[in-house]
Amino acid sequence: MKRLEIIEIRTTGNNRDDLERFLKNWQAEVRAKGKTASVQIYQQAQLESDFSVHLRYNPDTTEKEYRVLGERLISDLKEFGLVNHTVWLEITFCK
Numbered sequence: 001m002k003r004l005e006i007i008e009i010r011t012t013g014n015n016r017d018d019l020e021r022f023l024k025n026w027q028a029e030v031r032a033k034g035k036t037a038s039v040q041i042y043q044q045a046q047l048e049s050d051f052s053v054h055l056r057y058n059p060d061t062t063e064k065e066y067r068v069l070g071e072r073l074i075s076d077l078k079e080f081g082l083v084n085h086t087v088w089l090e091i092t093f094c095k
Contacts, residue, residue: 011081
């Protein structure tokens, strides 16, 4: 089953540059470890303070690895602002 985690953060203008630097370094580290199929970071089109991190996992990623990566990121992001976290499972109606 394919899994997508979406972690959204709303930061203040005061620490936006620090957040961007953190996300850039974090993304490079996660990609180097190869635990996700993709890591995408988005900025809200009309609010420079809102970011969304999308994590799509490799099929062989374990449940523990899912939790560790997502929970660690959420914990780290709380110092930058408000965090929202959702997990989505892909469903297929037609093959």
